[in-house]
Amino acid sequence: MKVLVTGTAGFVGFFLAEQLLRRGDEVVGVDNINDYYDQRLKFDRLAESGIREHLIAWNKEVKSIRHPGYRFIRMNLEDKNELMALCAREQFDVIVHLAAQAGVRYSITNPDAYAQSNLIGFLNILEASRHNKIKHLVYASSSSVYGMNEEMPFSVKHNVEHPVSLYAASKKANELMAHTYSHLYRIPTSGLRFFTVYGPWGRPDMAYFLFAEAIRKNKPIQVFNHGKMKRDFTYIDDIIQGIINVMDSPAQPCQDWDPKKPDPSRSSAPYCIYNIGNNNPVELLGFIQEIEKNMGKEAILEMKEIQDGDVIATWANVDDLINNFNYRPETPIQTGLKKFTDWYNNYYSTEKSQSRKAERV
Numbered sequence: 001m002k003v004l005v006t007g008t009a010g011f012v013g014f015f016l017a018e019q020l021l022r023r024g025d026e027v028v029g030v031d032n033i034n035d036y037y038d039q040r041l042k043f044d045r046l047a048e049s050g051i052r053e054h055l056i057a058w059n060k061e062v063k064s065i066r067h068p069g070y071r072f073i074r075m076n077l078e079d080k081n082e083l084m085a086l087c088a089r090e091q092f093d094v095i096v097h098l099a100a101q102a103g104v105r106y107s108i109t110n111p112d113a114y115a116q117s118n119l120i121g122f123l124n125i126l127e128a129s130r131h132n133k134i135k136h137l138v139y140a141s142s143s144s145v146y147g148m149n150e151e152m153p154f155s156v157k158h159n160v161e162h163p164v165s166l167y168a169a170s171k172k173a174n175e176l177m178a179h180t181y182s183h184l185y186r187i188p189t190s191g192l193r194f195f196t197v198y199g200p201w202g203r204p205d206m207a208y209f210l211f212a213e214a215i216r217k218n219k220p221i222q223v224f225n226h227g228k229m230k231r232d233f234t235y236i237d238d239i240i241q242g243i244i245n246v247m248d249s250p251a252q253p254c255q256d257w258d259p260k261k262p263d264p265s266r267s268s269a270p271y272c273i274y275n276i277g278n279n280n281p282v283e284l285l286g287f288i289q290e291i292e293k294n295m296g297k298e299a300i301l302e303m304k305e306i307q308d309g310d311v312i313a314t315w316a317n318v319d320d321l322i323n324n325f326n327y328r329p330e331t332p333i334q335t336g337l338k339k340f341t342d343w344y345n346n347y348y349s350t351e352k353s354q355s356r357k358a359e360r361v
Contacts, residue, residue: 002092011045011201051070111166129189135188139189171193182271192246228312245321
């Protein structure tokens, strides 16, 4: 297939593009490479995929030197004209939309970034899908939409009307917008509520990355809610397999959907929502101990109260993915964290860093 993947300088987008290329798909990746976190890491991900940094310019196509089927374009999805022109020219089969302004806490201090990227950008993706007969739009939602809901494990059948951050609200809005377009224009849309993705090449703003960095630099780790938090950490390989499984099966109208007892994860339109997680929550302190073991150093713990916008626990009910796609997250937390810390120590070693810098140009 010919696939547009947004956010390919990001963590999940980078791995998805690589996997699609390995199986023979043609991929066009787009990303604005913003400075929400270290741009160097984003450029290095692109370099791993064969995209030379010195060739990257706004709205200019760069071909990969490693993958004949991969092209990259630096683009803001808020630029509707550029996005529409790209989709009209390329005639994609599928769009996997992973680009977004991420971060729960950042949304409290920078709300405008979420309105532009997560709302306007997503609307433009929907319009491009509508006008270019996209066969399937898959997009990233988030476990954050569960908000004040405390019924565990989180199910796509649960009410998600009480978000506790603007980031979460923007992701819930994406689901509502997608349903509208599925209903009005019969565009198959599938939303994936990600549960704390981790692994090599991950996001530096995520807890596991911050923990490793603090341990390496002998700095204190801020442990919120005194460590009484649980997260359904999901290894990147398991996430990618789930995305591809869903991507290959466009959403279908639910034939027995009952408007008097509506299932929020399905519709009479070609629309569906899935949780994509490990279905095995881990306590934060145990998670830190595993990183300590891999780093060979003890952490300096600084206990804090819970922060605004945080939730106590996440736990994914993935029954729909299991039943529909035989989805089975297979990576134990010990294995996944070992792979992450091995990559982290290698990436931040001085010799390797100099080698990557030479490769980029």
